[in-house]
Amino acid sequence: MKFLLTLYLFATFFVGLGSAQERPYFVTYSSDMEEPGNLEVSVKTLQASPKFANSFVSQTLELEYGATAWWTSEVYLSGQGTSSDSTIFTGYRWENRFRPLFREHFINPVLYIEYENLSADRSLLEIVGNDSIADLRIPNGVARRDIERELELKLILGSDFRGWNVSENFIAEKNLIEPEPWEFGYALGVSRPLQLAAGRKDCVFCRENFSVGAELYGGLGTLDSFGLKATSHYAGPAVAFNIPRGPTISFSPNFGLNDNSVGVIYRFNISYEFQQIFRRHSR
Amino acid sequence: MIRFMALLQNLPVVRLSPCFLLIFTLSCGAGDAPPFPSEAESTPAEDSIGERLFLDTRFAQYFAAHMTGVNAPLAVGDPVVATVPTPNGPLPGPFAGQSINCRSCHFVTEFQGVSGAGNRTYSDFTTRSPIPLVMNGFTETPRNSMHMVGSLQPHPGPTFLHSDGEFSSPADLVAATLTGRNFGWAPDQYQQALAHFAAIIRGDDGSSQLAKDRTNGLSYSTLFLGKDSSITSDLLIPAADRIDVQSASNEQILALVSKCIATYMGDLLFQQDEFGRYIGSPYDVFLRINHLPVQPNAGESIAQYNQRLYKIVVGLSNPKFVDGTMGNFRYHAQPFQFGPTELAGLKIFLKAAAVAQDGSQHAGNCASCHPAPDFSDFSFHNTGISQDEYDAVHGAGAFANLAIPSLAERNQNYDLYLPVTANHPNASERFRRAATAANPEYADLGLWNVYLNPDIPKPQASLKSIVCGAGKDCSVDNGLPNTIAQFKTSVLRDLEDSQPYFHNGSTLTFGDVVRFYIRSSQLARMGLLRNPPSEFKGMSLSDSDIDALVAFLKSLTEDYDDA
Numbered sequence: 001m002k003f004l005l006t007l008y009l010f011a012t013f014f015v016g017l018g019s020a021q022e023r024p025y026f027v028t029y030s031s032d033m034e035e036p037g038n039l040e041v042s043v044k045t046l047q048a049s050p051k052f053a054n055s056f057v058s059q060t061l062e063l064e065y066g067a068t069a070w071w072t073s074e075v076y077l078s079g080q081g082t083s084s085d086s087t088i089f090t091g092y093r094w095e096n097r098f099r100p101l102f103r104e105h106f107i108n109p110v111l112y113i114e115y116e117n118l119s120a121d122r123s124l125l126e127i128v129g130n131d132s133i134a135d136l137r138i139p140n141g142v143a144r145r146d147i148e149r150e151l152e153l154k155l156i157l158g159s160d161f162r163g164w165n166v167s168e169n170f171i172a173e174k175n176l177i178e179p180e181p182w183e184f185g186y187a188l189g190v191s192r193p194l195q196l197a198a199g200r201k202d203c204v205f206c207r208e209n210f211s212v213g214a215e216l217y218g219g220l221g222t223l224d225s226f227g228l229k230a231t232s233h234y235a236g237p238a239v240a241f242n243i244p245r246g247p248t249i250s251f252s253p254n255f256g257l258n259d260n261s262v263g264v265i266y267r268f269n270i271s272y273e274f275q276q277i278f279r280r281h282s283r
Numbered sequence: 284m285i286r287f288m289a290l291l292q293n294l295p296v297v298r299l300s301p302c303f304l305l306i307f308t309l310s311c312g313a314g315d316a317p318p319f320p321s322e323a324e325s326t327p328a329e330d331s332i333g334e335r336l337f338l339d340t341r342f343a344q345y346f347a348a349h350m351t352g353v354n355a356p357l358a359v360g361d362p363v364v365a366t367v368p369t370p371n372g373p374l375p376g377p378f379a380g381q382s383i384n385c386r387s388c389h390f391v392t393e394f395q396g397v398s399g400a401g402n403r404t405y406s407d408f409t410t411r412s413p414i415p416l417v418m419n420g421f422t423e424t425p426r427n428s429m430h431m432v433g434s435l436q437p438h439p440g441p442t443f444l445h446s447d448g449e450f451s452s453p454a455d456l457v458a459a460t461l462t463g464r465n466f467g468w469a470p471d472q473y474q475q476a477l478a479h480f481a482a483i484i485r486g487d488d489g490s491s492q493l494a495k496d497r498t499n500g501l502s503y504s505t506l507f508l509g510k511d512s513s514i515t516s517d518l519l520i521p522a523a524d525r526i527d528v529q530s531a532s533n534e535q536i537l538a539l540v541s542k543c544i545a546t547y548m549g550d551l552l553f554q555q556d557e558f559g560r561y562i563g564s565p566y567d568v569f570l571r572i573n574h575l576p577v578q579p580n581a582g583e584s585i586a587q588y589n590q591r592l593y594k595i596v597v598g599l600s601n602p603k604f605v606d607g608t609m610g611n612f613r614y615h616a617q618p619f620q621f622g623p624t625e626l627a628g629l630k631i632f633l634k635a636a637a638v639a640q641d642g643s644q645h646a647g648n649c650a651s652c653h654p655a656p657d658f659s660d661f662s663f664h665n666t667g668i669s670q671d672e673y674d675a676v677h678g679a680g681a682f683a684n685l686a687i688p689s690l691a692e693r694n695q696n697y698d699l700y701l702p703v704t705a706n707h708p709n710a711s712e713r714f715r716r717a718a719t720a721a722n723p724e725y726a727d728l729g730l731w732n733v734y735l736n737p738d739i740p741k742p743q744a745s746l747k748s749i750v751c752g753a754g755k756d757c758s759v760d761n762g763l764p765n766t767i768a769q770f771k772t773s774v775l776r777d778l779e780d781s782q783p784y785f786h787n788g789s790t791l792t793f794g795d796v797v798r799f800y801i802r803s804s805q806l807a808r809m810g811l812l813r814n815p816p817s818e819f820k821g822m823s824l825s826d827s828d829i830d831a832l833v834a835f836l837k838s839l840t841e842d843y844d845d846a
Contacts, residue, residue: 054580134319134571137577143558146557260574
């Protein structure tokens with residue numbers, strides 16, 4: 001536990017020192033893979049004040065490594081702090097993404113598989129099944145009793161056309177220790193840099209360093225009750241600022257689309273990509 | 284694969300799929316609230332064994348006096364269990380031909396579907412339960428059998444059991460009951476009771492139908508030893524608890540049995556999901572479908588939660604109501620509903636009058652003692668029911684003039700005032716009795732009998748924290764006068780299935796209950812209620828509130844069936 005906390009704090013500090021090129025998505029995965037040998041470190045922060053519940057902040061440390069051109073592996077470490085409640089480590093995720101087609105196509109599929117071990121998690125990295133605002137009202141002490149060991153599969157479809165990126169995720173999640181049905185969800189994202197070609201001047205606040213977009217995501221019920229009934233959904237704009245030779249900073253307010261959703265979720269991300277980190281040392 | 288993808292990308296439906304998904308999603312409607320998850324949790328072995336012990340009819344004095352063998356049925360059963368008294372007359376007893384057991388006063392599904400009876404939340408049907416032998420002048424228990432379901436619901440503050448807080452742990456209650464008056468054992472027969480009890484446990488061979496149904500036909504000695512390979516995992520008690528009953532002392536056996544039954548009692552809870560959110564009643568459904576908070580937030584007190592809930596329900600502009608499409612009752616004739624009348628009742632239930640001068644404010648202040656979500660504060664209050672009973676027999680104002688001794692006088696004259704215990708087997712128990720015309724010194728003072736009672740030491744520290752808690756005046760006799768006629772607050776969930784109500788079973792309907800509170804709070808306002816509760820200052824009810832409050836209390840009903 002102490003090791004994880006140390007690693008987390010170290011990475012949180014380190015992340016402010018580097019550079020990366022990112023799309024402004026928080027929930028949606030694009031078909032982009034991590035460059036082989038590169039390690040991207042991100043800290044995702046989420047803040048929300050659900051109706052009739054204590055406000056909370058969730059933080060997730062993300063370590064993304066490009067193993068090969070067709071395989072990217074990631075580890076997430078998550079924690080959250082709820083006002084008038086407690087600050088806790090909520091667990092980890094380990095995900096792998098595989099890109100079956102090397103060449104670019106109009107639609108580029110990526111297969112995603114993740115194992116997660118979480119309790120009282122509030123990172124909202126995906127919305128599946130009948131996830132709702134009521135889940136966020138459960139005190140940490142009670143919620144921690146329910147440990148979720150889940151398998152998550154995603155079909156990621158990404159398209160790039162004239163600078164626009166459109167990404168679609170279909171999510172299927174299965175609890176491995178409880179007799180619960182498969183849960184489903186979706187995430188859609190669209191984004192575009194403000195300017196496609198770089199300017200002549202080397203500048204920080206140039207339009208080409210900014211990407212804007214929007215995301216839409218939510219639950220699709222379970223295998224027993226597939227559909228939109230009793231599900232929650234969110235949508236919101238997103239912006240990413242790719243600082244030249246520095247980190248990428250992203251921000252997105254997500255708005256709940258129905259009564260099952262939290263009114264507004266604020267998401268903030270800072271990420272940095274280390275180039276060829278392991279290969280450099282191995283030479 | 285590449286060709287397939289190329290083909291796919293030319294399909295218009297694929298190009299338009301994001302648009303379809305967008306439209307699909309934006310039509311997601313108002314967001315009907317999802318049901319809370321309900322998951323079956325594993326049950327500790329003590330629970331299954333505890334249930335068998337709870338039902339075992341061999342621990343009573345009658346069995347000891349009439350048995351021909353530990354595992355042989357009785358030739359003639361105890362008359363006390365031959366029938367079960369109900370307000371509509373006696374019904375055949377489910378344990379007829381046997382002797383008394385715990386279930387004899389705490390039924391569940393034994394009378395399911397029986398006209399004039401029905402499911403119970405571990406209570407019986409009568410005002411006071413008949414006991415096997417006349418003892419200390421008692422032919423029945425001093426109080427109404429309190430429903431057990433929900434009584435051990437985890438909650439802030441100490442746990443008390445029995446209407447007067449005589450026990451602070453379920454294991455203590457079980458041990459005292461199995462060896463006490465309710466099982467036919469006199470106060471000075473503790474050692475005999477204990478020896479008989481241990482003999483039953485040691486001699487049991489698991490041949491009874493009960494043993495076959497509950498513990499796979501295994502004997503108590505096998506189960507408690509925990510070594511037999513035929514013991515399934517659900518019946519294997521933890522290694523630390525195991526004993527060899529053949530060599531263990533009688534006290535050790537009683538302690539383990541008490542622990543098993545206590546574990547079983549702890550699992551008697553109203554329907555709730557894995558996060559402790561209640562799910563069984565129309566009221567619970569109403570909160571859920573309106574996205575209202577169903578339990579306190581972390582850091583929020585129960586009282587704060589109830590105040591917040593009141594503000595929210597008062598501000599509800601367009602509530603969704605519960606009807607038969609959202610649930611149904613299997614064991615109750617009434618509709619599964621929470622409509623405008625129930626909502627009006629909820630508001631009255633939660634509302635506290637600023638300064639109640641009369642009954643015009645539609646404020647029940649009920650939640651100050653029966654706060655949601657458990658609908659009990661698990662503490663003690665004087666509702667005035669003892670005074671009501673006493674004055675009904677001896678005339679208005681009689682209870683106010685009843686001579687009640689000081690702490691010193693009481694404890695110096697134990698036999699004269701306090702309940703029977705092993706140390707005082709001949710005590711009069713005069714203040715733990717029903718009021719009768721023949722004995723004007725008889726009354727039920729509830730907690731007063733237990734608080735600072737030297738023969739009942741275990742709950743004293745916890746009781747002191749309640750009686751002399753913040754804001755309480757304990758300057759006189761360490762607060763003993765404040766305990767006069769105080770009784771433990773009932774859990775209101777599924778109250779319908781535990782009538783008659785109050786510690787003396789004096790009311791049969793919710794309407795009568797509300798009418799009593801109107802009357803008693805009026806007495807308090809007039810200064811005519813002895814030891815009035817401070818909560819009555821916030822109660823301002825009139826007859827116009829009865830229908831709504833009754834509807835709300837009915838909306839707390841659920842189909843409890845021990846499943």
